[in-house]
Amino acid sequence: MSVARTMTAPVRRADRLFIDGVWVEPSSDATIDVIDSGTEELYYRVAAAGPDDISRAVAAARMAFDEGQWPRLTHAERADLLRALAAGLQERGDVLGQLWPRETGTIYKAAQFAGRIGSGAILQYAALADMFPWEEQCPPTVGGEFGLLVREPVGVVGAIIPWNAPVALISHKIAPALLAGCTVVLKSAPEAPGEGYVFAEVAEEIGLPPGVLNVVTADREVSELLVRDPGVDKITFTGSTAAGRRIASLCGERIARCTLELGGKSAAVILDDMDLETAARTLARAECALNGQVCSSLTRIIVTNRRHDDLVDALASTFSQTRVGDPFDEQTQLGPLVSERQRDRVEGYIAKGVAEGATLAAGGARPKDLDRGYYVEPTVFGNVDNGSTIGREEIFGPVLSVIAADDEQDAVRIANDTIYGLNASVFTNDVDRARAVARDLRSGTVGHNAFRTDFGMAFGGFKHSGIGREGGKEGLPPFLETKTVILEGTPEAYRVS
Secondary structure, three states: OEOOOOOOOOOOOOOOEEEOOEEEOOOOOOEEEEEOOOOOOEEEEEEOOOHHHHHHHHHHHHHHHHOOOHHHOOHHHHHHHHHHHHHHHHHOHHHHHHHHHHHHOOOHHHHOOHHHHHHHHHHHHHHHHHOOOOEEEOOOOOOOOEEEEEEEEOOEEEEEOOOOOHHHHHHHHHHHHHHHOOEEEEEEOOOOOHHHHHHHHHHHHHOOOOOOEEEEEOOHHHHHHHHHOOOOOEEEEEOOHHHHHHHHHHHHHOOOEEEEEOOOOEEEEEOOOOOHHHHHHHHHHHHOHHHHOOOOOEEEEEEEHHHHHHHHHHHHHHHHOOOEOOOOEOOOOEOOOOOHHHHHHHHHHHHHHHHOOOEEEEOOOOOOOOOOOOOOOOEEEEOOOOOOHHHHOOOOOOEEEEEEEOOHHHHHHHHHOOOOOOEEEEEOOOHHHHHHHHHHOOOOEEEEOOOOOOOOOOEOOOHHHEEOOEOHHHHOHHHEEEEEEEEOOOOHHHOOO
């Protein structure tokens, strides 16, 4: 049984940009084609922002921050508008459920919950309004009678998101920024701009003040102007490590703040007491998430030499049975990749894996029964050298690599032998061993017997996987500046009656 595709894109003002609280005509007639990843047909077109549009959006956000009321509202008042934003987003769950699969290939069974996922994240930040220490007393140490640490909004934020999970990633960028009192220019990915439009529609509907949230879609060259603009105080970016390096260098030139959630080559360390069939089922199922287009995917699977072949066989048997097909078919477990370019990229990595001597145990081609759509078979490699191309570089597709280690200590060494450090997992029946190995892994998240990421706690990476954290109370400080205030007396609010 399949869920019906909508005939047209459910975006109301695709020919406009949302700037300063209104839908404005773009500075040129340039557009961006959004292609249905399952059919390779044109889905819809959106206005492509040009340099003048980026400048307009930044100016609107700058005015709203410097002269508007938004940063001067209480945190509770801003939280009320966040709750309204969350409610509006959840009401558009059907719209988001159509956009996500067609833009990126994500299966509908997951996409139908996009509105709920986004609204839940926004509500978590709204709940922090009364809990976070926005201002706290701190005794002066070199003079003065009364000290305060005051946490104030960083200013205008440029939020740049990728295409793979737009609703969740937008929510985890704009919600903490808005709660803190910042204003935002949201730059959507050309492959998946519809979700940004939905946020803009809700912002207009709930009466978010003009300039507080501005939404544009642009290519990389124009997007760089957002990073360079002196009116932007901070960039928050999720995407490739290569793009993150560029953004960090540009921010460094003008001492702008930035948080970067970047790539990964995450390891699953399989200890010798773990049942291999169970581990294989868990890992194969996890790699179906977003069709392998996940920065935190557990794609390097490390096991001791004597168990290597058995694990490869188990993974090949399990992963090759994954049902690949139309993302709107309820039987589908793995949909298409986002674009022709991404499919070509994944196929290129598979070819390099074979050329460099890894054993192709399953998959490696396009499904024979799918002549349209950007599909790739679920793929398993064995005998992967950790120093090889597929052992080192992020593939961003449904490709698993099994790497042999001498023992547990060697497995941890291999897991850490990477420029990345976003995610990891330890598979063992002993929770104390899992905790001990987790302490040795240089990774922003370590799960136990499963793929785990938890934005409700914190998400981010070590090393080249990024700077800063998103989610939970750890997601607020990147949008704040700490001000030290030293007074010669106690202000009334702190006097004991």
